[in-house]
Amino acid sequence: MRRVHDLLRHPRAARVLSWVGFVASWQLVVPLLPTELVPTPSEVAVFMWNELRMETVAPHTVYESFSLSFQRLGVGLFLAFAIGVPLGLLMGLRRRAEWFLHDFVVVGLAMPSLVWALVTGMWFGFGDLAPVMTVTLAAVTFVVINVAEGVRNVPKDLLDMSGAYGVSRYATIRHVIFPSLMPFFFAALRYGLANAWKGLVLAEVWASTEGAGWVIKFWYDAHRSQGIVGYALFFIIVAIFIERIVFGRLSGWVFRWRPSDSRQAPEPTVADPDKSAPAAVPGRQ
Amino acid sequence: MYPKLRARPAPADARRRAEHRSRWLWRVAGYVFFIGLWQFTSSFLVADFIVPPPAVILAEIWDIVATGQVWVHFGATLRTIAVGFAIAYVLGSAIGLLMGRSKWWEAFLSDWVMATLTTPGLIFALVTAMIFGLGATGPIVAVIVTSFSYVAVNVVEGVKAVPRDLTDMARAFGRNQVQILRHVYLPFLAPYFFTATRYGFSIAWKIATLAEVIVGTAGIGFMMRQKFQQFSIAGFLAWVLLFFAFALFLERVVLQRQMRHVLRWRPEVAG
Numbered sequence: 001m002r003r004v005h006d007l008l009r010h011p012r013a014a015r016v017l018s019w020v021g022f023v024a025s026w027q028l029v030v031p032l033l034p035t036e037l038v039p040t041p042s043e044v045a046v047f048m049w050n051e052l053r054m055e056t057v058a059p060h061t062v063y064e065s066f067s068l069s070f071q072r073l074g075v076g077l078f079l080a081f082a083i084g085v086p087l088g089l090l091m092g093l094r095r096r097a098e099w100f101l102h103d104f105v106v107v108g109l110a111m112p113s114l115v116w117a118l119v120t121g122m123w124f125g126f127g128d129l130a131p132v133m134t135v136t137l138a139a140v141t142f143v144v145i146n147v148a149e150g151v152r153n154v155p156k157d158l159l160d161m162s163g164a165y166g167v168s169r170y171a172t173i174r175h176v177i178f179p180s181l182m183p184f185f186f187a188a189l190r191y192g193l194a195n196a197w198k199g200l201v202l203a204e205v206w207a208s209t210e211g212a213g214w215v216i217k218f219w220y221d222a223h224r225s226q227g228i229v230g231y232a233l234f235f236i237i238v239a240i241f242i243e244r245i246v247f248g249r250l251s252g253w254v255f256r257w258r259p260s261d262s263r264q265a266p267e268p269t270v271a272d273p274d275k276s277a278p279a280a281v282p283g284r285q
Numbered sequence: 286m287y288p289k290l291r292a293r294p295a296p297a298d299a300r301r302r303a304e305h306r307s308r309w310l311w312r313v314a315g316y317v318f319f320i321g322l323w324q325f326t327s328s329f330l331v332a333d334f335i336v337p338p339p340a341v342i343l344a345e346i347w348d349i350v351a352t353g354q355v356w357v358h359f360g361a362t363l364r365t366i367a368v369g370f371a372i373a374y375v376l377g378s379a380i381g382l383l384m385g386r387s388k389w390w391e392a393f394l395s396d397w398v399m400a401t402l403t404t405p406g407l408i409f410a411l412v413t414a415m416i417f418g419l420g421a422t423g424p425i426v427a428v429i430v431t432s433f434s435y436v437a438v439n440v441v442e443g444v445k446a447v448p449r450d451l452t453d454m455a456r457a458f459g460r461n462q463v464q465i466l467r468h469v470y471l472p473f474l475a476p477y478f479f480t481a482t483r484y485g486f487s488i489a490w491k492i493a494t495l496a497e498v499i500v501g502t503a504g505i506g507f508m509m510r511q512k513f514q515q516f517s518i519a520g521f522l523a524w525v526l527l528f529f530a531f532a533l534f535l536e537r538v539v540l541q542r543q544m545r546h547v548l549r550w551r552p553e554v555a556g
Contacts, residue, residue: 011392018393037415099311104319107529112491114498114506115525118513122521123335198405202495205407206513213407220411228415232408239403 039226047230057222058215062234069212072128073193073200076135080192084140088147098148108141113199121207130207131200138199139192146191150184182254190247197239337519345523354508359531361503362493365421369428370489377433377481381440391441401434406492414500424496424504431492435485443477444470479544483536490532 054061090097124130204213219227327336384391417423497506512521
């Protein structure tokens with residue numbers, strides 16, 4: 001009896017308990033609700049299993065939809081970096097450029113991705129262009145602000161020292177500027193990606209006829225809430241995969257020159273340019 | 286008291302003023318440039334209805350304000366946010382306190398808090414839309430579900446930052462739980478509460494408009510959808526600009542004032 005008590009007090013037990021309790025109560029409470037639009041966990045599980053086996057009522061399988069969305073995301077993010085890095089460098093190096101652009105970058109940061117999705121939908125119509133432009137617009141300001149901050153944070157004394165020791169220009173960029181910019185690139189990629197992904201889904205809902213976001217809309221119109229919840233779980237799985245595996249590996253590799261206890265990508269410092277209170281910034285919004 | 290410190294050398298002062306002036310000049314130049322670019326695009330490059338000239342958008346804004354539509358719809362959205370955020374705040378603080386002070390509850394709840402943080406807002410908006418149908422309930426529930434986790438995460442950080450020796454000392458001097466909460470926890474938590482408010486509030490805005498786009502019968506999001514469906518880009522942009530002005534006003538003026546007032550005991554804020 002004593003051992004059971006001790007076992008239950010362990011945090012791991014709490015975790016297991018919360019999962020079991022949540023799923024069980026969800027499964028038991030739903031049939032009692034007056035509406036039939038809330039799915040039970042078993043319905044969601046069956047739906048997801050069928051989707052993974054490519055048995056679906058929707059016009060595209062889950063693999064096709066997600067790979068299409070990822071292609072759009074990739075192209076949009078590439079454009080965002082191509083535009084954002086030069087602008088960020090300019091803003092970090094020249095104060096006048098910063099004064100010139102600052103307010104617009106802040107507006108871009110604060111703009112809900114919903115607005116981008118709807119505006120690009122009206123501008124470019126149904127197709128690939130609206131989602132791609134949404135991704136670019138939603139991510140570019142995060143790139144600009146982080147690169148600018150990174151340039152300002154390049155350690156001055158290291159630059160002076162490499163100047164004094166006659167290190168070549170290329171080597172300075174490669175070994176001093178580049179490594180100190182890296183955390184900010186990561187921050188840009190992370191925040192930009194999170195914001196862009198949300199924007200992409202919204203753009204696909206309103207301004208596209210395929211892609212992961214559109215399939216969610218399809219299930220909504222079909223009044224199948226297990227479809228929405230199932231796709232939400234796919235989204236979360238993909239997000240966790242990107243966060244843990246891709247970012248974790250990548251930052252481990254990029255920051256391999258650091259002492260091994262700080263190889264994870266450091267927390268980005270400038271998600272919010274005028275932060276005035278200590279913040280616990282959640283990784284994703 | 287310190288006359289020597291006060292008398293600054295004149296050249297530095299002049300230089301600073303010059304810098305200040307040039308800063309404003311470049312800033313204004315930025316605005317002029319972008320508005321000019323917009324005007325140029327709309328008059329020479331593309332059709333008027335795709336990129337409406339700034340004057341048309343301004344006229345549209347004036348129309349919205351003059352007819353009083355702005356109050357109706359902003360009122361509706363604000364009510365959704367106020368009700369939803371108030372509930373989310375209480376819920377999030379309670380969960381945060383629980384998670385910050387007990388390892389067991391942290392393990393119990395953290396997965397679910399993380400899950401609501403990672404789920405795209407669209408999902409909550411659609412599911413609540415399906416369950417609650419047209420009306421204001423769906424958006425309110427969507428606001429609660431998405432923003433409570435922001436409050437909880439920040440409160441947890443805050444509770445963990447409370448110095449252990451202060452609580453130990455308070456306990457050693459026989460203060461009771463309520464006094465400790467009020468005089469030790471609360472002052473330390475205040476900045477975290479403000480961060481939570483800022484993040485939570487910006488999320489609440491976004492999710493409220495999103496939910497209104499889907500099921501609203503009034504509100505900013507509802508108007509955005511209407512303009513989207515009517516293909517009125519000028520109207521849409523007018524609502525977006527109004528939305529921005531309002532959000533900026535609330536955050537910069539109202540929230541930051543409050544923050545400075547509550548945090549006035551901190552040297553870095555008072556100074």
